[in-house]
Amino acid sequence: MTISAKWHGCDLTDDQLTVLEWLRDFCQKEIRANGAKYHKSQTTPWDIIKKAAACGIYSDDFFKQLFADPTGLTAALGIEELFHADPGIALAIFGTGLPAAALIANGTQKQVDEWLPKCFGTAKDPKVAAFCTSEADAGSDVSGMKTRAVYDEKSDTWTLNGTKYWITNGGIADVHVVVASVDPELGSRGQASFVVPGGTKGLSEGAVLDKMGFRASHTSEVVLDDVVVPGDCLLGGKDKLDKRLAKARKNESSGGSAAMATFEGTRWMVAAMGVGLARAAYEYARDYAKTRVAFGKPIAEHQQVSEMLANLATDIYLARLGVIDAARTYLTTLHLGAAQGSKVKLFATELAVRATRDAVQILGGAGYVNDHPVAQWYADAPLLTIFEGTSQIQKNIIASVETGLRVR
Numbered sequence: 001m002t003i004s005a006k007w008h009g010c011d012l013t014d015d016q017l018t019v020l021e022w023l024r025d026f027c028q029k030e031i032r033a034n035g036a037k038y039h040k041s042q043t044t045p046w047d048i049i050k051k052a053a054a055c056g057i058y059s060d061d062f063f064k065q066l067f068a069d070p071t072g073l074t075a076a077l078g079i080e081e082l083f084h085a086d087p088g089i090a091l092a093i094f095g096t097g098l099p100a101a102a103l104i105a106n107g108t109q110k111q112v113d114e115w116l117p118k119c120f121g122t123a124k125d126p127k128v129a130a131f132c133t134s135e136a137d138a139g140s141d142v143s144g145m146k147t148r149a150v151y152d153e154k155s156d157t158w159t160l161n162g163t164k165y166w167i168t169n170g171g172i173a174d175v176h177v178v179v180a181s182v183d184p185e186l187g188s189r190g191q192a193s194f195v196v197p198g199g200t201k202g203l204s205e206g207a208v209l210d211k212m213g214f215r216a217s218h219t220s221e222v223v224l225d226d227v228v229v230p231g232d233c234l235l236g237g238k239d240k241l242d243k244r245l246a247k248a249r250k251n252e253s254s255g256g257s258a259a260m261a262t263f264e265g266t267r268w269m270v271a272a273m274g275v276g277l278a279r280a281a282y283e284y285a286r287d288y289a290k291t292r293v294a295f296g297k298p299i300a301e302h303q304q305v306s307e308m309l310a311n312l313a314t315d316i317y318l319a320r321l322g323v324i325d326a327a328r329t330y331l332t333t334l335h336l337g338a339a340q341g342s343k344v345k346l347f348a349t350e351l352a353v354r355a356t357r358d359a360v361q362i363l364g365g366a367g368y369v370n371d372h373p374v375a376q377w378y379a380d381a382p383l384l385t386i387f388e389g390t391s392q393i394q395k396n397i398i399a400s401v402e403t404g405l406r407v408r
Protein backbone atom coordinates (compact mmCIF):
# COMPACT_ATOMS: atom_id res chain seq x y z
CA MET A 1 0.00 0.00 0.00
CA THR A 2 1.47 3.35 -1.05
CA ILE A 3 0.64 6.17 1.31
CA SER A 4 0.13 9.35 -0.66
CA ALA A 5 -1.03 11.90 1.88
CA LYS A 6 -2.04 12.72 5.43
CA TRP A 7 -5.70 13.59 6.09
CA HIS A 8 -6.40 14.86 9.61
CA GLY A 9 -3.50 12.78 10.87
CA CYS A 10 -4.49 9.63 8.90
CA ASP A 11 -2.36 8.05 6.17
CA LEU A 12 -4.31 7.73 2.93
CA THR A 13 -3.71 5.90 -0.34
CA ASP A 14 -4.19 7.64 -3.71
CA ASP A 15 -7.65 6.11 -4.10
CA GLN A 16 -8.82 7.16 -0.64
CA LEU A 17 -7.46 10.68 -1.15
CA THR A 18 -9.16 11.06 -4.54
CA VAL A 19 -12.58 10.13 -3.14
CA LEU A 20 -12.25 12.34 -0.06
CA GLU A 21 -10.96 15.39 -1.95
CA TRP A 22 -13.87 15.06 -4.40
CA LEU A 23 -16.30 14.85 -1.51
CA ARG A 24 -14.68 17.79 0.33
CA ASP A 25 -14.95 19.95 -2.77
CA PHE A 26 -18.70 19.24 -3.08
CA CYS A 27 -19.22 19.70 0.66
CA GLN A 28 -17.67 23.15 0.73
CA LYS A 29 -19.23 24.45 -2.52
CA GLU A 30 -22.73 23.06 -2.14
CA ILE A 31 -23.35 22.04 1.46
CA ARG A 32 -21.51 24.52 3.74
CA ALA A 33 -22.55 27.40 1.49
CA ASN A 34 -26.26 26.58 1.85
CA GLY A 35 -26.47 25.42 5.47
CA ALA A 36 -27.97 28.62 6.93
CA LYS A 37 -30.51 28.94 4.12
CA TYR A 38 -32.00 25.49 4.64
CA HIS A 39 -31.80 25.72 8.44
CA LYS A 40 -33.98 28.81 8.18
CA SER A 41 -36.46 27.48 5.62
CA GLN A 42 -36.71 23.97 7.13
CA THR A 43 -37.24 22.48 3.68
CA THR A 44 -35.66 19.45 1.99
CA PRO A 45 -32.66 20.58 -0.11
CA TRP A 46 -33.74 18.70 -3.23
CA ASP A 47 -31.57 20.93 -5.46
CA ILE A 48 -28.46 19.82 -3.53
CA ILE A 49 -29.56 16.16 -3.43
CA LYS A 50 -30.05 16.39 -7.23
CA LYS A 51 -26.57 17.92 -7.71
CA ALA A 52 -25.09 15.20 -5.50
CA ALA A 53 -26.91 12.55 -7.55
CA ALA A 54 -25.83 14.09 -10.86
CA CYS A 55 -22.15 14.00 -9.89
CA GLY A 56 -22.39 10.52 -8.30
CA ILE A 57 -21.99 11.47 -4.63
CA TYR A 58 -25.61 10.50 -3.91
CA SER A 59 -25.96 6.98 -5.35
CA ASP A 60 -25.98 3.36 -4.27
CA ASP A 61 -22.64 2.94 -6.06
CA PHE A 62 -20.99 5.69 -4.01
CA PHE A 63 -22.57 4.33 -0.82
CA LYS A 64 -21.10 0.90 -1.66
CA GLN A 65 -17.72 2.49 -2.52
CA LEU A 66 -17.56 4.23 0.87
CA PHE A 67 -18.20 0.91 2.61
CA ALA A 68 -16.04 -1.26 0.36
CA ASP A 69 -12.81 0.12 1.83
CA PRO A 70 -11.98 -2.43 4.58
CA THR A 71 -9.72 0.03 6.43
CA GLY A 72 -12.85 2.03 7.36
CA LEU A 73 -11.03 5.24 6.43
CA THR A 74 -13.13 6.19 3.39
CA ALA A 75 -16.45 5.69 5.22
CA ALA A 76 -15.40 7.24 8.54
CA LEU A 77 -13.66 10.27 7.02
CA GLY A 78 -16.29 10.62 4.27
CA ILE A 79 -19.18 10.83 6.76
CA GLU A 80 -17.08 13.20 8.90
CA GLU A 81 -16.58 15.47 5.88
CA LEU A 82 -20.30 15.59 5.03
CA PHE A 83 -21.36 16.50 8.57
CA HIS A 84 -18.46 18.95 8.93
CA ALA A 85 -20.00 20.90 6.04
CA ASP A 86 -23.52 21.22 7.48
CA PRO A 87 -25.32 18.64 9.63
CA GLY A 88 -28.87 19.30 8.37
CA ILE A 89 -28.09 19.08 4.65
CA ALA A 90 -25.70 16.19 5.33
CA LEU A 91 -28.54 14.23 6.96
CA ALA A 92 -30.85 15.08 4.06
CA ILE A 93 -28.21 13.40 1.87
CA PHE A 94 -27.03 10.65 4.22
CA GLY A 95 -30.42 9.89 5.86
CA THR A 96 -30.88 7.17 3.25
CA GLY A 97 -27.80 5.49 4.78
CA LEU A 98 -29.84 4.16 7.76
CA PRO A 99 -32.48 2.26 5.74
CA ALA A 100 -29.67 1.17 3.42
CA ALA A 101 -27.78 -0.22 6.41
CA ALA A 102 -31.00 -1.92 7.63
CA LEU A 103 -31.35 -3.61 4.24
CA ILE A 104 -27.75 -4.81 4.34
CA ALA A 105 -27.96 -5.96 7.99
CA ASN A 106 -31.29 -7.81 7.66
CA GLY A 107 -31.90 -8.57 3.97
CA THR A 108 -30.82 -11.40 1.68
CA GLN A 109 -28.37 -10.57 -1.12
CA LYS A 110 -31.31 -10.70 -3.58
CA GLN A 111 -33.24 -8.16 -1.49
CA VAL A 112 -30.20 -5.88 -1.18
CA ASP A 113 -29.66 -6.02 -4.95
CA GLU A 114 -33.31 -5.23 -5.61
CA TRP A 115 -33.96 -2.50 -3.03
CA LEU A 116 -30.67 -0.67 -2.48
CA PRO A 117 -30.72 1.06 -5.91
CA LYS A 118 -34.38 2.01 -5.31
CA CYS A 119 -33.44 3.71 -2.03
CA PHE A 120 -31.22 6.15 -3.95
CA GLY A 121 -33.04 6.40 -7.31
CA THR A 122 -31.02 7.41 -10.35
CA ALA A 123 -28.62 10.22 -11.24
CA LYS A 124 -31.45 12.03 -13.04
CA ASP A 125 -34.24 11.15 -10.61
CA PRO A 126 -32.87 10.69 -7.07
CA LYS A 127 -35.08 9.23 -4.34
CA VAL A 128 -34.67 8.99 -0.57
CA ALA A 129 -35.43 6.16 1.85
CA ALA A 130 -36.59 5.97 5.49
CA PHE A 131 -36.05 3.61 8.41
CA CYS A 132 -39.13 3.43 10.63
CA THR A 133 -38.71 2.01 14.11
CA SER A 134 -39.66 4.67 16.66
CA GLU A 135 -43.19 5.34 17.79
CA ALA A 136 -44.49 8.18 19.96
CA ASP A 137 -44.62 5.84 22.97
CA ALA A 138 -41.69 3.63 22.02
CA GLY A 139 -38.37 5.30 21.23
CA SER A 140 -35.64 3.96 23.51
CA ASP A 141 -37.88 1.09 24.53
CA VAL A 142 -38.36 -0.62 21.16
CA SER A 143 -40.00 -3.59 22.91
CA GLY A 144 -43.03 -1.32 23.48
CA MET A 145 -43.62 -1.00 19.74
CA LYS A 146 -47.30 -1.29 18.79
CA THR A 147 -47.00 -1.59 15.00
CA ARG A 148 -48.06 -5.10 14.02
CA ALA A 149 -47.37 -7.22 10.96
CA VAL A 150 -49.70 -10.16 10.37
CA TYR A 151 -48.96 -12.94 7.88
CA ASP A 152 -51.55 -14.48 5.56
CA GLU A 153 -50.26 -17.83 4.37
CA LYS A 154 -52.83 -18.22 1.57
CA SER A 155 -51.85 -15.03 -0.25
CA ASP A 156 -48.26 -14.98 1.06
CA THR A 157 -48.67 -11.35 2.15
CA TRP A 158 -48.06 -9.31 5.30
CA THR A 159 -50.46 -6.63 6.56
CA LEU A 160 -48.92 -3.80 8.59
CA ASN A 161 -50.78 -1.44 10.93
CA GLY A 162 -49.39 1.25 13.23
CA THR A 163 -47.99 4.77 13.45
CA LYS A 164 -44.30 5.64 13.42
CA TYR A 165 -42.97 8.92 14.79
CA TRP A 166 -39.82 11.08 14.27
CA ILE A 167 -39.03 9.36 10.96
CA THR A 168 -36.20 10.89 8.90
CA ASN A 169 -37.46 11.12 5.28
CA GLY A 170 -40.81 9.72 6.49
CA GLY A 171 -43.55 10.07 3.89
CA ILE A 172 -41.23 11.57 1.25
CA ALA A 173 -39.26 8.34 0.85
CA ASP A 174 -39.61 5.96 -2.06
CA VAL A 175 -38.63 3.02 0.14
CA HIS A 176 -39.72 2.75 3.79
CA VAL A 177 -38.01 0.02 5.83
CA VAL A 178 -40.48 -0.63 8.66
CA VAL A 179 -39.84 -2.57 11.86
CA ALA A 180 -43.00 -4.22 13.17
CA SER A 181 -43.94 -6.78 15.79
CA VAL A 182 -44.85 -10.21 14.44
CA ASP A 183 -45.10 -11.79 17.90
CA PRO A 184 -45.85 -9.16 20.59
CA GLU A 185 -45.26 -11.64 23.44
CA LEU A 186 -41.58 -11.86 22.51
CA GLY A 187 -41.01 -8.10 22.85
CA SER A 188 -38.12 -6.81 20.73
CA ARG A 189 -37.16 -10.40 19.81
CA GLY A 190 -40.53 -10.81 18.11
CA GLN A 191 -39.93 -8.02 15.61
CA ALA A 192 -39.05 -8.10 11.92
CA SER A 193 -38.15 -5.57 9.20
CA PHE A 194 -40.19 -5.08 6.04
CA VAL A 195 -39.66 -3.11 2.86
CA VAL A 196 -42.66 -1.00 1.93
CA PRO A 197 -42.28 0.16 -1.67
CA GLY A 198 -43.19 3.70 -2.71
CA GLY A 199 -46.83 4.18 -3.61
CA THR A 200 -48.08 1.26 -1.49
CA LYS A 201 -51.73 1.83 -0.53
CA GLY A 202 -52.25 2.61 3.14
CA LEU A 203 -48.85 4.24 3.83
CA SER A 204 -49.14 7.99 4.33
CA GLU A 205 -47.31 10.89 5.87
CA GLY A 206 -48.74 12.18 9.15
CA ALA A 207 -47.56 15.32 10.95
CA VAL A 208 -44.37 16.94 9.67
CA LEU A 209 -42.26 17.80 12.72
CA ASP A 210 -40.92 21.30 13.47
CA LYS A 211 -37.41 20.91 14.93
CA MET A 212 -34.79 22.97 16.80
CA GLY A 213 -31.93 21.64 14.65
CA PHE A 214 -31.21 19.43 11.63
CA ARG A 215 -33.95 21.47 9.99
CA ALA A 216 -32.84 20.67 6.42
CA SER A 217 -33.63 17.03 7.16
CA HIS A 218 -37.28 16.05 6.81
CA THR A 219 -38.82 14.38 9.90
CA SER A 220 -42.40 13.18 10.10
CA GLU A 221 -44.96 10.76 11.36
CA VAL A 222 -45.64 7.74 9.12
CA VAL A 223 -49.08 6.11 9.23
CA LEU A 224 -49.52 2.47 8.21
CA ASP A 225 -53.18 1.67 7.69
CA ASP A 226 -53.71 -1.89 6.39
CA VAL A 227 -50.54 -1.75 4.32
CA VAL A 228 -50.26 -5.04 2.39
CA VAL A 229 -46.85 -6.14 1.10
CA PRO A 230 -45.80 -9.37 -0.64
CA GLY A 231 -44.08 -12.09 1.41
CA ASP A 232 -40.71 -11.32 -0.14
CA CYS A 233 -40.78 -7.83 1.42
CA LEU A 234 -39.92 -9.45 4.76
CA LEU A 235 -36.18 -8.81 5.12
CA GLY A 236 -34.20 -12.01 5.50
CA GLY A 237 -37.14 -14.21 4.46
CA LYS A 238 -39.78 -16.27 6.30
CA ASP A 239 -37.59 -19.32 7.02
CA LYS A 240 -35.00 -17.23 8.82
CA LEU A 241 -37.70 -15.39 10.79
CA ASP A 242 -39.43 -18.66 11.80
CA LYS A 243 -36.12 -20.10 13.05
CA ARG A 244 -35.36 -16.91 14.99
CA LEU A 245 -38.83 -16.85 16.58
CA ALA A 246 -38.63 -20.54 17.50
CA LYS A 247 -35.34 -19.92 19.34
CA ALA A 248 -36.75 -16.86 21.09
CA ARG A 249 -39.81 -18.88 22.23
CA LYS A 250 -37.48 -21.50 23.73
CA ASN A 251 -35.57 -18.62 25.32
CA GLU A 252 -32.43 -19.53 23.37
CA SER A 253 -30.20 -16.80 21.97
CA SER A 254 -31.84 -15.65 18.72
CA GLY A 255 -29.32 -13.04 17.57
CA GLY A 256 -31.31 -10.07 18.95
CA SER A 257 -33.95 -7.80 17.43
CA ALA A 258 -34.30 -6.43 13.89
CA ALA A 259 -33.83 -2.82 15.04
CA MET A 260 -30.76 -3.71 17.10
CA ALA A 261 -29.16 -5.49 14.13
CA THR A 262 -29.42 -2.20 12.25
CA PHE A 263 -28.26 0.04 15.08
CA GLU A 264 -25.21 -2.11 15.73
CA GLY A 265 -24.09 -1.37 12.19
CA THR A 266 -24.87 2.34 12.25
CA ARG A 267 -23.76 3.70 15.62
CA TRP A 268 -20.19 4.25 14.44
CA MET A 269 -21.65 6.24 11.53
CA VAL A 270 -23.47 8.56 13.96
CA ALA A 271 -20.16 8.84 15.81
CA ALA A 272 -18.50 9.91 12.52
CA MET A 273 -21.23 12.56 12.17
CA GLY A 274 -20.32 13.76 15.67
CA VAL A 275 -16.64 14.05 14.78
CA GLY A 276 -17.55 16.09 11.68
CA LEU A 277 -19.76 18.50 13.61
CA ALA A 278 -17.28 18.80 16.48
CA ARG A 279 -14.47 19.61 14.02
CA ALA A 280 -16.62 22.23 12.25
CA ALA A 281 -17.32 24.02 15.54
CA TYR A 282 -13.73 23.67 16.77
CA GLU A 283 -12.18 25.03 13.54
CA TYR A 284 -14.63 27.94 13.42
CA ALA A 285 -13.92 28.90 17.04
CA ARG A 286 -10.14 28.45 16.63
CA ASP A 287 -10.01 30.74 13.60
CA TYR A 288 -12.20 33.35 15.30
CA ALA A 289 -10.10 33.21 18.47
CA LYS A 290 -6.92 33.98 16.51
CA THR A 291 -8.32 37.28 15.19
CA ARG A 292 -10.69 38.52 17.91
CA VAL A 293 -8.79 40.86 20.23
CA ALA A 294 -9.66 41.48 23.90
CA PHE A 295 -7.44 43.10 26.52
CA GLY A 296 -4.84 43.86 23.84
CA LYS A 297 -4.27 40.34 22.50
CA PRO A 298 -6.05 37.66 20.46
CA ILE A 299 -8.48 35.77 22.71
CA ALA A 300 -6.69 32.52 21.72
CA GLU A 301 -3.81 33.80 23.86
CA HIS A 302 -6.04 33.91 26.92
CA GLN A 303 -5.37 30.63 28.67
CA GLN A 304 -8.99 29.74 29.43
CA VAL A 305 -9.89 30.07 25.75
CA SER A 306 -6.86 28.14 24.52
CA GLU A 307 -7.60 25.40 27.05
CA MET A 308 -11.05 24.85 25.50
CA LEU A 309 -9.42 24.69 22.06
CA ALA A 310 -6.66 22.31 23.17
CA ASN A 311 -9.18 19.97 24.84
CA LEU A 312 -11.39 19.92 21.75
CA ALA A 313 -8.49 19.30 19.35
CA THR A 314 -7.33 16.37 21.50
CA ASP A 315 -10.77 14.79 21.88
CA ILE A 316 -11.61 15.19 18.17
CA TYR A 317 -8.38 13.36 17.30
CA LEU A 318 -9.18 10.53 19.73
CA ALA A 319 -12.83 10.30 18.67
CA ARG A 320 -11.77 10.02 15.03
CA LEU A 321 -9.39 7.16 15.86
CA GLY A 322 -12.19 5.34 17.71
CA VAL A 323 -14.59 5.81 14.79
CA ILE A 324 -12.05 4.54 12.25
CA ASP A 325 -11.32 1.50 14.42
CA ALA A 326 -15.05 0.71 14.81
CA ALA A 327 -15.62 1.26 11.07
CA ARG A 328 -12.73 -1.07 10.19
CA THR A 329 -13.98 -3.77 12.57
CA TYR A 330 -17.56 -3.52 11.32
CA LEU A 331 -16.70 -3.41 7.64
CA THR A 332 -14.41 -6.42 7.88
CA THR A 333 -16.54 -8.59 10.23
CA LEU A 334 -20.08 -7.09 10.06
CA HIS A 335 -20.04 -7.27 13.84
CA LEU A 336 -19.05 -4.93 16.69
CA GLY A 337 -18.34 -6.64 20.00
CA ALA A 338 -17.56 -5.12 23.41
CA ALA A 339 -20.12 -2.33 22.84
CA GLN A 340 -17.61 -0.74 20.46
CA GLY A 341 -20.34 1.08 18.49
CA SER A 342 -21.95 2.40 21.67
CA LYS A 343 -18.62 3.60 23.08
CA VAL A 344 -17.68 5.62 19.99
CA LYS A 345 -21.21 6.99 19.57
CA LEU A 346 -21.35 8.09 23.20
CA PHE A 347 -17.93 9.76 23.13
CA ALA A 348 -18.13 11.44 19.72
CA THR A 349 -21.70 12.73 19.97
CA GLU A 350 -21.28 14.13 23.49
CA LEU A 351 -18.10 15.74 22.13
CA ALA A 352 -20.16 17.38 19.36
CA VAL A 353 -22.47 18.89 22.00
CA ARG A 354 -19.49 20.19 24.01
CA ALA A 355 -17.65 21.48 20.93
CA THR A 356 -20.65 23.44 19.67
CA ARG A 357 -21.33 24.85 23.16
CA ASP A 358 -17.66 25.87 23.55
CA ALA A 359 -17.69 27.42 20.07
CA VAL A 360 -20.66 29.62 21.05
CA GLN A 361 -18.82 30.55 24.26
CA ILE A 362 -15.59 31.39 22.44
CA LEU A 363 -17.42 33.61 19.96
CA GLY A 364 -19.27 35.30 22.86
CA GLY A 365 -22.15 37.54 21.70
CA ALA A 366 -21.19 36.86 18.07
CA GLY A 367 -21.75 33.17 18.72
CA TYR A 368 -25.22 33.69 20.10
CA VAL A 369 -26.61 35.47 17.03
CA ASN A 370 -27.08 33.92 13.62
CA ASP A 371 -24.31 35.92 11.90
CA HIS A 372 -22.10 32.86 12.40
CA PRO A 373 -23.07 29.18 11.99
CA VAL A 374 -22.11 28.11 15.53
CA ALA A 375 -25.53 28.93 17.04
CA GLN A 376 -27.18 26.68 14.46
CA TRP A 377 -24.67 23.90 15.08
CA TYR A 378 -25.33 24.18 18.84
CA ALA A 379 -29.01 23.52 18.07
CA ASP A 380 -28.10 20.65 15.72
CA ALA A 381 -25.71 18.73 17.99
CA PRO A 382 -28.06 17.20 20.63
CA LEU A 383 -29.88 15.10 18.02
CA LEU A 384 -26.75 13.01 17.65
CA THR A 385 -26.95 12.09 21.35
CA ILE A 386 -30.64 11.16 20.96
CA PHE A 387 -31.29 9.18 17.78
CA GLU A 388 -30.11 5.62 17.21
CA GLY A 389 -30.02 5.22 20.98
CA THR A 390 -29.66 8.06 23.49
CA SER A 391 -26.41 8.56 25.43
CA GLN A 392 -28.10 7.00 28.47
CA ILE A 393 -29.02 3.89 26.47
CA GLN A 394 -25.42 3.66 25.17
CA LYS A 395 -24.19 3.80 28.78
CA ASN A 396 -26.59 0.98 29.72
CA ILE A 397 -25.25 -1.14 26.84
CA ILE A 398 -21.62 -0.40 27.72
CA ALA A 399 -22.18 -1.07 31.45
CA SER A 400 -24.01 -4.35 30.65
CA VAL A 401 -21.12 -5.55 28.49
CA GLU A 402 -18.50 -4.47 31.00
CA THR A 403 -20.20 -5.97 34.09
CA GLY A 404 -21.98 -8.94 32.54
CA LEU A 405 -25.11 -7.73 34.36
CA ARG A 406 -28.34 -6.47 32.81
CA VAL A 407 -28.12 -2.69 33.29
CA ARG A 408 -31.32 -0.91 32.26
Ligand SMILES: Cc1cc2nc3c(=O)[nH]c(=O)nc-3n(C[C@H](O)[C@H](O)[C@H](O)COP(=O)(O)OP(=O)(O)OC[C@H]3O[C@@H](n4cnc5c(N)ncnc54)[C@H](O)[C@@H]3O)c2cc1C
Nearest residue numbers: 131132133134139140166167168386387388389390392408
Ligand atom coordinates in the same frame (compact mmCIF):
# COMPACT_ATOMS: atom_id res chain seq x y z
C1 LIG B 1 -34.86 14.55 14.36
C2 LIG B 1 -35.09 13.11 14.71
C3 LIG B 1 -34.92 12.14 13.73
C4 LIG B 1 -35.18 10.79 14.03
N1 LIG B 1 -35.10 9.85 13.03
C5 LIG B 1 -35.55 8.59 13.27
C6 LIG B 1 -35.66 7.64 12.20
O1 LIG B 1 -35.33 7.92 11.05
N2 LIG B 1 -36.16 6.41 12.48
C7 LIG B 1 -36.54 6.06 13.75
O2 LIG B 1 -36.99 4.93 13.92
N3 LIG B 1 -36.43 6.93 14.78
C8 LIG B 1 -35.96 8.18 14.57
N4 LIG B 1 -35.88 9.10 15.62
C9 LIG B 1 -36.33 8.70 16.95
C10 LIG B 1 -35.20 8.52 17.94
O3 LIG B 1 -34.47 7.36 17.63
C11 LIG B 1 -35.80 8.49 19.36
O4 LIG B 1 -36.27 9.80 19.64
C12 LIG B 1 -34.78 8.05 20.40
O5 LIG B 1 -34.50 6.68 20.27
C13 LIG B 1 -35.22 8.32 21.84
O6 LIG B 1 -36.49 7.82 22.08
P1 LIG B 1 -37.61 8.77 22.77
O7 LIG B 1 -37.59 10.05 22.02
O8 LIG B 1 -38.87 8.02 22.84
O9 LIG B 1 -37.07 9.07 24.20
P2 LIG B 1 -37.42 8.24 25.55
O10 LIG B 1 -37.17 6.81 25.29
O11 LIG B 1 -38.75 8.66 26.02
O12 LIG B 1 -36.30 8.79 26.52
C14 LIG B 1 -36.45 10.02 27.22
C15 LIG B 1 -35.27 10.18 28.17
O13 LIG B 1 -35.24 9.08 29.10
C16 LIG B 1 -33.99 8.41 29.01
N5 LIG B 1 -34.18 6.97 29.19
C17 LIG B 1 -35.13 6.17 28.62
N6 LIG B 1 -34.94 4.90 28.99
C18 LIG B 1 -33.85 4.87 29.80
C19 LIG B 1 -33.16 3.86 30.49
N7 LIG B 1 -33.50 2.58 30.39
N8 LIG B 1 -32.07 4.20 31.23
C20 LIG B 1 -31.69 5.50 31.33
N9 LIG B 1 -32.31 6.51 30.70
C21 LIG B 1 -33.38 6.20 29.94
C22 LIG B 1 -33.46 8.72 27.63
O14 LIG B 1 -32.06 8.59 27.55
C23 LIG B 1 -33.93 10.16 27.44
O15 LIG B 1 -33.02 11.01 28.06
C24 LIG B 1 -35.56 10.43 15.35
C25 LIG B 1 -35.66 11.41 16.34
C26 LIG B 1 -35.46 12.73 16.04
C27 LIG B 1 -35.61 13.76 17.12
